[in-house]
Amino acid sequence: MFRNFKVVPKIIFGKGSFDQLEDILSERRKDKKSFMVFLIDHAFENTDFKNKVPLKTDDMLIWTDTSAEPKTYYIDQLVQDIKKYKDALPDGIIGIGGGATMDIAKAVSLMLTNSGSSEDYQGWDLIKNPAIYHVGIPTLSGTGAEASRTAILTGPQRKLGINSDYTVFDQIVLDPNLTQGAPKDQRFYTGMDCYIHCVEALTGTYLNAFSKGYGEKALELCQNVFLRDSKEAADELMIASYFGGMSIAYSQVGVCHALSYGLSFGLGVKHGIGNCIAFDYLEKFYPQGVAEFRKMQEIAKVEIPRGITKDIDNNTLDKMITVALGLEPLWENALGKDWKKKMPKERIKELYLKM
Secondary structure, eight states, rough: OOOOOOOOOOOEETGGGGGGHHHHTTTTOTTTTTTEEEEEEEEGGTTTTGGOOOOOTOOOOEEOOSSOOBHHHHHHHHHHHHHHHHOOSSSEEEESHHHHHHHHHHHHHHHTTSSSOOGGGGEESSSOOOOEEEEEESSSSSSSSTTOEEEEEEESSOEEEEEEESSSSEEEEEOOOGGGTTTHHHHHHHHHHHHHHHHHTTTTTOHHHHHHHHHHHHHHHHHHHHOOOOOOOOOOOHHHHHHHHHHHSSSOOOHHHHHHHHHHHHOOHHHHHHHHHHHOTTTOOOOHHHHHHHHHHHTTTTTOOOTTTTTHHHHHHHHHHHHHHHHHHHHHHHHHHHHHSOOOHHHHHHHHHHH
């Protein structure tokens, strides 16, 4: 069977396009008493950014905590807070921030209409009811969260996304101006998330003309930004992020992302950093990609953390291995249907211990 997947139905792109958000939301507001919920990365809390957000009197503003990867209990708490705010559900959820905020917004919009805890829906196509109307506005480029059908969450037992057609944003606003001023290291780590998406998709067994077309262009744009110092870097990286997300929507990522999920669950390493840490040890799987990644790192003058597993205990290490191995589609894409023979637990353990 061919996959029949959903894509973001409405997209606006361009410098200054954020200024059209009020017009976009006005079409969704039911009446004067209805409200929207703005989930904004707490990095903007002590800036004048709030003044640019088209908040109405009854709207709810929540500064999202992105100091760590999004947790299921945090999603559940946000949902409770929103339900207590008024007797009715909001007209929309608007997520403004990096990949973590995008995932938080997607998860909250789903859990407002689906009962139970968000950890109950970690997996593939477990969501039963459509989400609240939700808008994604990235302020960092690279994660592809704005394009994906996944809200990546860390639960008590695993790090795994809520994967569903209902997860996909109804609207995204891609304004490169919003990425200006991001810290150099953070820009690199999120950019490498996109680059690694492309490498894993383009070398995987799930590769097809659809994912190849998006992946090759996203890879080229990443190379322009991180190897050639493009004058249009902000625009190109934002489009690369979206194209990279589209590429893996019809294929998958691979070894690096599986290992990164384990690092995040066991050691609390943020996703983009975890990808960079893991990718640097994967020459046998992605020789050309790793070589180019190191050139990009050298040009960017960013130091990748080392020795993070030096003092790791066996219990934590076992949990990390279990989380990584649980991501079967990623391993199958990378290594084929017999991936379990090629990637036993001991080999994953050896890779983690090198980090």
